Amino acid sequence: xxxxxxxxxxxxxxxxxxxxxxxxxxxxxxxxxxxxxxxxxxxxxxxxxxxxxxxxxxxxxxxxxxxxxxxxxxxxxxxxxxxxxxxxxxxxxxxxxxxxxxxxxxxxxxxxxxxxxxxxxxxxxxxxxxxxxxxxxxxxxxxxxxxxxxxxxxxxxxxxxxxxxxxxxxxxxxxxxxxxxxxxxxxxxxxxxxxxxxxxxxxxxxxxxxxxxxxxxxxxxxxxxxxxxxxxxxxxxxxxxxxxxxxxxxxxxxxxxxxxxxxxxxxxxxxxxxxxxxxxxxxxxxxxxxxxxxxxxxxxxxxxxxxxxxxxxxxxxxxxxxxxxxxxxxxxxxxxxxxxxxxxxxxxxxxxxxxxxxxxxxxxxxxxxxxxxxx
Amino acid sequence: xxxxxxxxxxxxxxxxxxxxxxxxxxxxxxxxxxxxxxxxxxxxxxxxxxxxxxxxxxxxxxxxxxxxxxxxxxxxxxxxxxxxxxxxxxxxxxxxxxxxxxxxxxxxxxxxxxxxxxxxxxxxxxxxxxxxxxxxxxxxxxxxxxxxxxxxxxxxxxxxxxxxxxxxxxxxxxxxxxxxxxxxxxxxxxxxxxxxxxxxxxxxxxxxxxxxxxxxxxxxxxxxxxxxxxxxxxxxxxxxxxxxxxxxxxxxxxxxxxxxxxxxxxxxxxxxxxxxxxxxxxxxxxxxxxxxxxxxxxxxxxxxxxxxxxxxxxxxxxxxx
Numbered sequence: 001x002x003x004x005x006x007x008x009x010x011x012x013x014x015x016x017x018x019x020x021x022x023x024x025x026x027x028x029x030x031x032x033x034x035x036x037x038x039x040x041x042x043x044x045x046x047x048x049x050x051x052x053x054x055x056x057x058x059x060x061x062x063x064x065x066x067x068x069x070x071x072x073x074x075x076x077x078x079x080x081x082x083x084x085x086x087x088x089x090x091x092x093x094x095x096x097x098x099x100x101x102x103x104x105x106x107x108x109x110x111x112x113x114x115x116x117x118x119x120x121x122x123x124x125x126x127x128x129x130x131x132x133x134x135x136x137x138x139x140x141x142x143x144x145x146x147x148x149x150x151x152x153x154x155x156x157x158x159x160x161x162x163x164x165x166x167x168x169x170x171x172x173x174x175x176x177x178x179x180x181x182x183x184x185x186x187x188x189x190x191x192x193x194x195x196x197x198x199x200x201x202x203x204x205x206x207x208x209x210x211x212x213x214x215x216x217x218x219x220x221x222x223x224x225x226x227x228x229x230x231x232x233x234x235x236x237x238x239x240x241x242x243x244x245x246x247x248x249x250x251x252x253x254x255x256x257x258x259x260x261x262x263x264x265x266x267x268x269x270x271x272x273x274x275x276x277x278x279x280x281x282x283x284x285x286x287x288x289x290x291x292x293x294x295x296x297x298x299x300x301x302x303x304x305x306x307x308x309x310x311x312x313x314x315x316x317x318x319x320x321x322x323x324x325x326x327x328x329x330x331x332x333x334x335x336x337x338x339x340x341x342x343x344x345x346x347x348x349x350x351x352x353x354x355x356x357x358x359x360x361x362x363x364x365x366x367x368x369x370x371x372x373x374x375x
Numbered sequence: 376x377x378x379x380x381x382x383x384x385x386x387x388x389x390x391x392x393x394x395x396x397x398x399x400x401x402x403x404x405x406x407x408x409x410x411x412x413x414x415x416x417x418x419x420x421x422x423x424x425x426x427x428x429x430x431x432x433x434x435x436x437x438x439x440x441x442x443x444x445x446x447x448x449x450x451x452x453x454x455x456x457x458x459x460x461x462x463x464x465x466x467x468x469x470x471x472x473x474x475x476x477x478x479x480x481x482x483x484x485x486x487x488x489x490x491x492x493x494x495x496x497x498x499x500x501x502x503x504x505x506x507x508x509x510x511x512x513x514x515x516x517x518x519x520x521x522x523x524x525x526x527x528x529x530x531x532x533x534x535x536x537x538x539x540x541x542x543x544x545x546x547x548x549x550x551x552x553x554x555x556x557x558x559x560x561x562x563x564x565x566x567x568x569x570x571x572x573x574x575x576x577x578x579x580x581x582x583x584x585x586x587x588x589x590x591x592x593x594x595x596x597x598x599x600x601x602x603x604x605x606x607x608x609x610x611x612x613x614x615x616x617x618x619x620x621x622x623x624x625x626x627x628x629x630x631x632x633x634x635x636x637x638x639x640x641x642x643x644x645x646x647x648x649x650x651x652x653x654x655x656x657x658x659x660x661x662x663x664x665x666x667x668x669x670x671x672x673x674x675x676x677x678x679x680x681x682x683x684x685x686x687x688x689x690x691x692x693x694x695x696x
Contacts (some may be wrong), residue, residue: 014524015527015531018525018527018531019528019531026543157411157669157672160616160672161616161668162665163623163643163668165624165644165647165661166643166657166662166664166665167661169647169657169661172651173651173657311533312533313534316535317628328536347532
């Protein structure tokens with residue numbers, strides 16, 4: 001098992017390196033230069049030179065390639081490790097993502113601020129999708145061809161075809177304008193603040209240390225933070241803000257999970273051992289839940305892992321619709337502002353997280369089906 | 376939905392039928408036994424007809440405003456005579472948009488964009504992906520490794536985010552959005568094709584054609600490719616649904632089709648702030664996207680069942696959902 005994990009981690013190194021290169025090059029390939037984007041179109045050559053030097057943009061991108069777009073050769077260095085790519089990769093290995101050009105702040109602290117929004121949203125959506133999707137699928141399979149089954153499957157087909165951004169807007173219209181039940185946007189009501197747990201517990205934290213960034217990351221998971229510190233008002237408010245975006249984002253994975261649970265369970269229910277269990281008089285509910293369900297879970301877990309990717313893509317749209325300052329929004333803004341460090345850091349984090357999730361999914365197979373030996 | 380499809384009739388009354396059973400004819404027959412597939416196909420045909428006959432269906436020009444032509448205001452809600460809208464007012468089935476244009480006409484013309492986007496993006500991805508997958512599968516070794524590792528890297532990014540990044544590189548616009556979505560979906564087809572090649576490569580009929588003197592390319596195009604068509608068609612049909620959805624998302628974010636192009640995603644994106652005052656501006660384009668995507672999804676599911684010979688007998692198996 002541990003051997004397998006190690007081998008898988010090693011095997012993902014080429015992919016991770018590839019991701020690193022792609023992320024780095026994509027950021028450089030975006031047209032327009034950072035200086036003009038930051039200092040304005042009328043920035044003088046000297047000002048730009050100073051700006052580029054300050055941000056390390058005067059160095060060749062890779063040895064002998066001065067810039068990628070437009071492709072300019074030249075700028076061969078005696079020491080190839082002084083190129084932008086190697087400086088970037090080297091800093092990265094030391095946990096340094098660089099400074100945001102636009103905000104003049106370390107990217108890590110921006111990650112600690114923005115990542116939690118998206119994680120909270122995605123996890124909430126995934127929870128809804130699983131908690132609603134799996135029971136729907138089970139009911140559909142057990143009551144095969146009943147009106148409930150047909151309705152669920154029609155709903156699931158419509159669900160997978162739903163544009164997230166449209167659903168989000170429609171939900172916002174229905175629940176905040178027509179019914180006036182929930183707030184249409186934002187993460188928390190203006191004026192209300194979620195006091196970070198380290199303040200509540202009176203921890204002395206130095207804002208310059210990496211520890212602060214880690215604590216800040218967890219404090220920005222508002223649900224978790226308000227839960228552990230007992231700020232019930234805040235918790236209620238955050239939840240009310242979270243419901244609509246999470247519901248919108250959950251639709252597609254929910255539909256996929258319900259469909260997969262249904263077809264997988266139908267498959268398993270037709271197996272001989274299920275018939276044997278029925279024959280020996282095991283109650284129907286126990287047959288479904290104990291004998292069949294666990295065996296039907298395997299493809300469902302795979303599909304849950306896979307849908308996390310589309311969840312992240314959907315998060316960009318959901319954040320735009322609901323005005324949430326998450327990963328999607330900042331990436332989008334960073335691309336327009338040529339904020340290379342931000343683009344690099346956030347795409348890298350997402351891609352690495354995605355690779356990690358796939359590994360977790362593979363590992364969960366052994367738990368769900370002991371017959372599978374990971375080699 | 377669960378009607379058990381009868382097995383293809385190999386035996387006629389006199390014994391073996393003299394006519395070979397055609398895969399396509401069987402597939403068509405099976406397809407029409409599935410209610411969801413029929414629904415999908417019907418919607419799709421209606422959409423294709425709408426796209427072709429858009430100039431005759433749409434009462435107004437999709438990009439021309441009505442200022443001075445009619446007594447209408449921007450963002451006026453739908454006025455349908457049948458539903459009690461006074462007959463002296465001009466009829467606008469889906470209302471008026473922010474630029475005083477007839478929304479119905481724009482939605483009708485939008486069908487053209489969505490269908491073209493879906494087919495082109497997926498067509499591009501299928502051609503490139505199939506070639507890469509076939510090369511990887513046929514040649515094996517280092518080439519296989521390199522191609523598939525590059526595909527792994529592409530798959531490591533959530534599709535929509537990668538598409539956003541590619542559009543950022545290429546610049547916003549409908550063509551670039553198309554290209555981005557095409558590039559992002561290449562790995563899927565490469566994988567499907569490679570898997571098919573790997574499984575067909577070792578078949579006896581492939582060895583037979585090799586023994587008959589067929590070269591690698593000939594085997595690829597005349598023997599392996601036709602056998603890989605089945606999964607490709609299914610994946611591509613479902614892929615069109617995703618492509619349309621992603622293209623609409625890119626346009627929604629302002630990266631795809633630009634106004635005044637009557638593209639659904641861009642119509643939605645441009646008027647999304649009006650949702651609280653004029654929800655019809657958001658409702659109808661979104662509904663159109665959903666219907667289009669739904670039709671491809673239903674058709675893709677139906678095709679998957681119809682093309683899978685294992686499903687013929689049991690009727691209720693995987694994927695019937």
